Structures are given as C-alpha cells and as structure tokens.
Amino acid sequence: MPQLPTIAEQGFPGYEGVLWIGVMAPAGVPAGTIDLFAAAISEAVRSEWLAARLKRDGIEPVGEKAADFATLIANEVAQWRELPKAVQMTVD
Numbered sequence: 001m002p003q004l005p006t007i008a009e010q011g012f013p014g015y016e017g018v019l020w021i022g023v024m025a026p027a028g029v030p031a032g033t034i035d036l037f038a039a040a041i042s043e044a045v046r047s048e049w050l051a052a053r054l055k056r057d058g059i060e061p062v063g064e065k066a067a068d069f070a071t072l073i074a075n076e077v078a079q080w081r082e083l084p085k086a087v088q089m090t091v092d
Contacts, residue, residue: 037066
C-alpha cells in the first residue's frame with residue numbers, strides 16, 4: 001500500500017512493533033526451575049523439525065535465557081505504556 005504513510009512519516013520515528021511468543025510461569029517458581037525450562041525450550045526450538053517449522057511460519061527464535069525474555073517484556077511494557085499518552089488516546 002504505497003499510498004499509506006509509514007509510521008515514521010506519521011510522526012513516530014524509531015517506532016518498532018514486534019510480535020513475540022513466549023512461555024511464562026507463575027510468580028514464585030524457583031529460578032533454577034525457570035532456567036531448566038528455558039534451556040529445554042531453547043533446545044526444542046532449535047531442533048531440526050521445530051526450527052524448520054518455525055522458519056516456515058516466519059518465526060525466528062531469539063534469546064536463550066529467562067532473563068532475556070524478562071528484559072523483552074519490560075521493554076515492551078514501557079513502550080506500549082507510553083504510546084496512548086503520546087497520541088493522547090482516551091477511552092470513551
């Protein structure tokens with residue numbers, strides 16, 4: 001749709017929106033348990049079969065540690081919390 005301006009052209013330079021998928025656990029799960037699950041999930045998404053399936057669907061696995069995912073979530077929350085304020089969005 002070449003007639004539509006980009007998000008940057010609409011006044012939001014540096015904007016980035018990314019779809020992410022992750023696995024979460026309830027608060028209070030021991031860090032060692034989280035690390036074990038994160039390692040198993042990382043190994044699984046890099047297996048030949050699942051990696052091919054993810055690639056076919058346009059998904060690129062990133063991060064290998066729970067801390068990486070926690071950082072991603074914190075950054076996303078900060079970004080999306082500010083957006084409604086920046087555009088003066090209200091709920092009717």
